[in-house]
Amino acid sequence: MECGDAPARRRAAAAMQRLLAVAVCVSVVGCGGAPVQNNLSTQYAQEIPEDGRPWYVKVPAEEKVVYRGAVNYDSAGLGNGTMLYPAPDALSFVAAIVTHGLLLDSQKKGQKDALQEAANKVLDPFQPVLRDVSHGNLMRVALPRVRTSRQLVLAEGTPDAESYWRIEVLPVFSMTQDRSALIADTAVQIYPPGKGKVAEQQYMARVVATPVSAGDPDAYWLADDGKALREVSASLLAESLDMALSYPVVARAAGAGPEQTVRYREGASEKMERGEVLAVDCRRILVRNLRGWLMSLPPSAKMELPAAACSTTAGSSP
Amino acid sequence: MTRRALAITLLLLSTFLGACATKPQEPLALDKSQLTPNLGKVGVIMTPIPKIDTELEGAGCLLCYAAAAGANSALTKHTQTLSHDNLPKLKEDIAALLRKKGIDAMVIPDDLVLDKLQNVSKKGDRLTDKDFGPVGAKYGVGKLVVLEITALGMLRTYSAYFPTSDPKGMFKGVGYLVDVSSNEMAWYQPVDVLTSAEGAWDEPPTFPGLTNAYFKSLEQGKDLLRAPFKE
Numbered sequence: 001m002e003c004g005d006a007p008a009r010r011r012a013a014a015a016m017q018r019l020l021a022v023a024v025c026v027s028v029v030g031c032g033g034a035p036v037q038n039n040l041s042t043q044y045a046q047e048i049p050e051d052g053r054p055w056y057v058k059v060p061a062e063e064k065v066v067y068r069g070a071v072n073y074d075s076a077g078l079g080n081g082t083m084l085y086p087a088p089d090a091l092s093f094v095a096a097i098v099t100h101g102l103l104l105d106s107q108k109k110g111q112k113d114a115l116q117e118a119a120n121k122v123l124d125p126f127q128p129v130l131r132d133v134s135h136g137n138l139m140r141v142a143l144p145r146v147r148t149s150r151q152l153v154l155a156e157g158t159p160d161a162e163s164y165w166r167i168e169v170l171p172v173f174s175m176t177q178d179r180s181a182l183i184a185d186t187a188v189q190i191y192p193p194g195k196g197k198v199a200e201q202q203y204m205a206r207v208v209a210t211p212v213s214a215g216d217p218d219a220y221w222l223a224d225d226g227k228a229l230r231e232v233s234a235s236l237l238a239e240s241l242d243m244a245l246s247y248p249v250v251a252r253a254a255g256a257g258p259e260q261t262v263r264y265r266e267g268a269s270e271k272m273e274r275g276e277v278l279a280v281d282c283r284r285i286l287v288r289n290l291r292g293w294l295m296s297l298p299p300s301a302k303m304e305l306p307a308a309a310c311s312t313t314a315g316s317s318p
Numbered sequence: 319m320t321r322r323a324l325a326i327t328l329l330l331l332s333t334f335l336g337a338c339a340t341k342p343q344e345p346l347a348l349d350k351s352q353l354t355p356n357l358g359k360v361g362v363i364m365t366p367i368p369k370i371d372t373e374l375e376g377a378g379c380l381l382c383y384a385a386a387a388g389a390n391s392a393l394t395k396h397t398q399t400l401s402h403d404n405l406p407k408l409k410e411d412i413a414a415l416l417r418k419k420g421i422d423a424m425v426i427p428d429d430l431v432l433d434k435l436q437n438v439s440k441k442g443d444r445l446t447d448k449d450f451g452p453v454g455a456k457y458g459v460g461k462l463v464v465l466e467i468t469a470l471g472m473l474r475t476y477s478a479y480f481p482t483s484d485p486k487g488m489f490k491g492v493g494y495l496v497d498v499s500s501n502e503m504a505w506y507q508p509v510d511v512l513t514s515a516e517g518a519w520d521e522p523p524t525f526p527g528l529t530n531a532y533f534k535s536l537e538q539g540k541d542l543l544r545a546p547f548k549e
Binding site: 072073074076077097100101104105108261263272273274275289290291292 | 403475477478479480481482483484486512513514516521524526527529530533534536537538
């Protein structure tokens with residue numbers, strides 16, 4: 001995907017709009033209060049009924065997976081200041097105010113777009129590999145890694161909506177600016193049999209990969225024709241599906257579930273997220289954030305983990 | 319104009335200009351070699367936590383402010399329900415870091431109300447405006463680590479009627495280490511943390527993205543105030 005390429009930008013924008021649409025739906029539904037568990041590897045709560053029928057996994061019709069640079073908007077903004085509206089009459093005054101507003105809106109949007117464009121440059125060395133990452137191929141590698149006991153099948157064509165569960169998946173990947181980690185933001189919509197057009201559950205799942213410790217991250221990602229990029233992307237996608245199948249979206253009761261600020265690693269940086277900790281071990285913390293998103297995060301060194309967290313056998317980390 | 323009126327005018331003018339010319343205190347890095355048991359007894363104290371609220375910088379005129387306040391009323395209503403997440407515990411965190419260095423440190427549970435302290439007549443670089451001598455005498459400490467939290471909540475910048483930024487989570491304050499006998503500071507650190515929401519910010523009524531940004535700012539602010547006392 002060429003970041004400067006117009007069709008690619010349109011695909012990326014369309015993917016982000018669909019991702020955000022699901023994100024809005026999930027935010028409206030709210031957060032849930034699943035019990036805290038200490039064994040992340042195998043003991044997920046099974047809230048969606050298991051009836052033995054296969055689940056069809058449908059990926060977007062667009063071929064190419066969207067990758068972008070992780071961006072920080074903390075510095076965005078145009079500052080403050082007084083503004084005078086010298087005008088000979090009321091009409092001119094109103095026109096001056098409206099013009100001021102439009103100019104500011106345009107500047108703010110332009111500034112954010114510029115920040116994202118600058119962040120996307122982190123992917124420049126990897127474009128030859130990323131051009132060939134398709135949704136179908138990525139899902140074929142990811143599906144065998146999903147730990148659920150359910151039978152997941154990649155949908156070829158249109159599966160029978162009356163007979164089978166269907167999952168629609170849209171992942172978008174970000175790379176940290178230090179190139180040491182990938183982040184997957186995946187919108188998941190689950191359709192039960194007989195309800196072809198109405199998603200019963202919708203999720204946003206974010207999985208932040210454990211940062212690579214290679215001295216030269218570019219060489220690491222590009223080695224063997226980009227194998228690590230594809231493998232880590234597939235693992236993050238598999239982890240997203242695991243979370244989506246294990247933790248249903250439940251309306252959050254007032255005061256339910258203690259909130260805390262979780263510290264985790266995103267590349268070489270320490271980041272924080274406020275939410276409810278659902279499960280924890282040495283390598284991963286599973287959090288439901290304030291938007292109701294499920295997040296699988298590598299804990300930072302400053303994060304205080306329960307004593308038992310590292311004593312159980314954890315699953316593999318993406 | 320009579321001579322007396324002229325003298326009064328000149329006096330007022332010079333006072334005004336003198337105040338404007340007062341240099342604000344520059345940040346002072348803490349010399350970690352001072353953090354030894356020789357520092358004496360140190361008290362860690364905090365000013366009252368301000369009301370958690372929205373700030374609308376730049377909406378200067380009355381009508382501008384009214385328009386901005388109205389446009390952000392849902393956010394303000396939610397912001398005022400947010401907690402400070404046990405911010406006073408920061409005093410104990412810093413006291414514990416001082417004790418690790420062998421310093422006799424205590425947490426002062428009472429809030430420090432700066433307005434109740436006397437002003438000092440001697441001004442200068444590294445000198446506080448207030449006299450901390452009585453505070454030191456009251457609690458039996460020779461040094462004070464003062465944590466002055468000035469603003470918590472959300473900040474949005476404006477140019478007259480229009481926002482120039484999305485709202486951001488905000489933590490503002492200053493930390494300083496003051497010798498109560500001389501009111502001289504060995505450390506002065508302003509902290510101003512603004513964090514944007516990830517993705518959309520306008521998500522009423524609970525604004526989860528901005529709420530997350532606020533708690534991030536809170537944690538980062540605490541980290542910055544703790545950092546000089548760490549190894």
